């Protein structure tokens with residue numbers, strides 16, 4: 001359990017950023033991860049009055065505020081229409097509905113958990129992260145950055161006209177995933193992210209070698225090569241060798257899902 005000395009419901013992001021520069025300060029998202037620790041928090045910074053719990057759909061992007069719950073993303077009509085139900089698939093394995101009603105996307109992405117389902121998914125999409133101090137940066141860069149005292153304000157997912165799919169594997173329902181895989185294809189170019197390796201999600205390199213319309217043989221060969229180039233590790237959920245085999249299978253499945261999505265959306 002954590003303790004809080006002072007609780008500040010901020011009126012501006014500037015105020016939140018200033019308060020957060022002190023080492024003992026902490027931004028509070030849904031508080032679900034924080035509550036597992038034993039921190040003595042000097043100032044708890046509550047962003048809930050800044051209107052950041054919304055998803056805005058514009059002509060060319062979805063803009064998701066950091067206080068948006070995972071459940072709101074899971075059920076968002078526009079996101080699921082555009083990405084063919086992908087967001088429902090990404091979120092559905094995370095504990096339970098009540099949990100996802102409280103967990104925020106800001107808390108989920110800022111922590112850059114290795115096991116994170118949303119981190120893997122947004123990494124494979126055309127996503128940028130808006131940080132209060134550092135500004136807008138590509139998700140691919142954000143995922144490799146060290147923690148600092150910045151604030152994740154919003155993410156922007158570009159409508160790039162592509163298709164996307166998500167695959168994950170859990171030993172038991174509601175447990176942390178053993179492996180996560182997200183795949184997208186836009187303008188014939190593939191983007192493939194693999195997470196829970198168990199390290200942070202990473203992009204597969206060399207995806208330009210995968211044809212825009214690959215044959216079954218090409219999909220299998222590509223997935224086998226991709227799993228060779230990624231770095232896997234072992235933890236209590238699975239060993240390194242098992243994850244490597246699993247990655248091959250999940251990449252194959254997600255690539256096929258993207259191809260099927262493209263066919264069904266043409267009809």
Ligand SMILES: Cc1cc2nc3c(=O)[nH]c(=O)nc-3n(C[C@H](O)[C@H](O)[C@H](O)COP(=O)(O)OP(=O)(O)OC[C@H]3O[C@@H](n4cnc5c(N)ncnc54)[C@H](O)[C@@H]3O)c2cc1C
Nearest residue numbers: 027029030031032033034066104106107108110116117152
């Ligand atoms: C039991 C359990 C099981 C889980 N299983 C899964 C799973 O299977 N898959 C999965 O993907 N995730 C899983 N998670 C993670 C979960 O989905 C959330 O990511 C996690 O709870 C953090 O979200 P939160 O809103 O609760 O953040 P909080 O606990 O409030 O905050 C987490 C951290 O992020 C910081 N933070 C919060 N918001 C911001 C912001 N806007 N800017 C900067 N820093 C910020 C906080 O200061 C804190 O350090 C699990 C968590 C728990 C507790």
